[in-house]
Amino acid sequence: MSPILWHSVFFVFLAALACAFAVAVVLAGDVVRMAFYLIMSLAAVAGLFFLADARFLGAMQLMVYVGGTLVLLAFGVMLTARGSLSSMRSGGGQWILAALLGGLLLAVLLQTVVPLGMRERDSPLPATEKSARSPAQGEGPSPALTTQLALGLLGVRTEPLCAGAAGPTPPPAPAYLLVFEIISVHLLVVLVGAAYLARATRPRTKEEALGIR
Amino acid sequence: MADGLIQHFGVYPCWHWLVYLTVGLVQAGLLVAMVLLSVAVCNWMERKVSARIQDRLGPTRAGGRFGWLQSPADGLKLLCKEDLMPAGADRMLFRLAPYISFCAAFAPYLALPLAPGWVVQPLRTAVFFMLAVTGLEVFGVILGGYASHSKWALYGAMREAAQVVSYEIPLGLCVVTVVLATGTMDLVQIADAQQGWFWHWHLRNPFLFGTFWIYMTCATAGTNRAPFDLPEAESELVAGFMTEYSGFRWLIFFMAEYTTMLLLSLLAAILFAGGWNGPLPLAGWLGLSADNGLLAAWLGDALGACNLLAKGFLGLTFMMWLRWTLPRLRIDQAMATCLKYCVPLACAMLVGTALWTFGMRGGFSGKAEKEDRGADNNVQVTILNSQFAILPGPALAPRLMPEGGRNP
Secondary structure, three states, X not given: OOOOOHHHHHHHHXXXXXXXXXXXXXHOOEXXXXXXXXXXXHHHHHHHHHHOOOHHHHHHHHHHHHHHHHHHHHHHHHHHOOOOOOEOOOOHHHHHHHHHHHHHHHXXXXXXXXXXXXXXXXXXXXXXXXXXXXXXXXXXXXXXXXXXHHXXXXXXXXXXXXXXXXXXOOOOOOXXXXXXXXXXXXXXXXXXXXXHHHOOOOOOOHHHHHHHX | OHHHHHHHHOOOHHHHHHHHHHHHHHHHHHHHHHHHHHHHHHHHHHHHHHHHHOOOOOOOOOOOOOOOOHHHHHHHHHHHOOOOOOOOOOHHHHHHHHHHHXXXXXXXXXXXXXXXXXXXXXXXXXXXXXXXXXXXXXXXXXXXXHHOOOXXXXXXXXXXXXXHHHHHHHHHHHHHHHHHHHOOOOHHHHHHOOOOOHHHOHHHOHHHHHHHHHHHHHHHHHOOOOOXXXXXXXXXXXXXXXXXXXXXXXXXXXXXHHHHHHHHHHHHHHHHOOOOOOOOOHHHHHOOOHHHOHHHHHHHHHHHHHHHXXXXXXXXXXXXXXXXXXXXXXHHHHHHHHHHHHHHHHHHHHHHXXXXXXXXXXXXXXXXXXXHHHHHHHHHHHHHHHHHOOOOOOOHHHHHOOOHHHOO
């Protein structure tokens, strides 16, 4: 009887937690609850880092992202949220558009992540690197691994060299460069969206005008 | 520990999880027991200390002359109280908030070493992890204040947010100062750098001595203790963020406060006052080290843990003394204390400690420099080699590091 892969069990548990709370952020209506779900999702990602033995990165995630969201919650949301912003409901058209764009982004991310899982069977990477959220590691098992991942972010794949490239060279595998860039652009889009949401709007209907006051 | 047990008893692989589970549960149970027992003692101590400062007797009836059973009696009373929830409250967040606070207050104990071998999860970045997790305690307070649907609770929560977020900066700077002086974030190494007599403690360094007092100020403010208890100022805000909480939920907030107090006191003892290395090198005199067998090492660890806890409780007594002596600050005074005094002072101490450490290593006379440079060069070369080893064409490496070639 083979021992149960507890590492994978914990990985799946934490990843599912992160994904579930991320979905909850989208579905929740109340801004404070959104922030709460976001914090839980980010904390689950910190758990993934701890599971991958990247303790410094995990603590960093807690300090920077979770703590940052906390400040956002305190000063951004609670001091400004009133009326129209405290409960955000989007219309049907927005839902469809957002789902389409989100699906496209997910497809691009999966296109990088899934082949990685296939390739990993004959490469020495541990299972945790399958997560698209955690391509970089703080204190990995070996410094070579982190360097490898960092080079992967720059578009250089190095596994064949590490494995001792004997025989025919395999075709160059896609690295994380595209994903990395897309996430950066995605953050820019989020910034623009935030500016759009936060701008002063003139009430279009009487209900809206009453709702704001 | 679990790995050691598995090797020692040769456990069959499919039962490994049971060993890990048992070891984890026992360790967590011991920690919970230690923390909750400390909270009970703190509660009794707070009553007694406050009473003595105000020239009263304090509890004298529950459990004999000294009121030993006051804490269990309090706990029983709180358990029997009605569990109230305001009408307009956000029910889920209202329920969750106390648990978030307590979890954030309790989780850092996982990385806190009570003695060299007595730590649940040894971390090389323990002190950073503890700061990161302790900072999340305010999250429960903010959520609780918001979810209560009461203006007093909301005011208290906002004050707490402003205060704790501000005081985290000087607190972090104080910890960085110690990390700078020792060159490690591992609490075991930080404490072991202060082995021997009490003049080996970090307090001997005048700059770290100053840092210690800034740390204690920030720790008092970070745990909402008077004179910084504005988030629960009873004369203005009823009870601040916990106005709407009653019974057991309130008890959890209360336990979180004392848990954090004890944690910050223990951390102060480790960072500044030698940790388990006592005022006298008692364990060394008795020969309680790993050289004399397992039992001696275990006894040494137990002695060290008692020593550390004693220092932690001394720090707690200091915080209580402050609370019952000083009047509450106004909110502008509290913020000015942080931003105008604590932060600049902590920065000055950081620079001073850097110069002191440099000077103690002979930096000003140029003695230590040569040895250090040799060692550093070796490290750099190793890192560079490991970085370039996987690049195509290993001949690239020597060209990219002209400095490495001149390594003695």
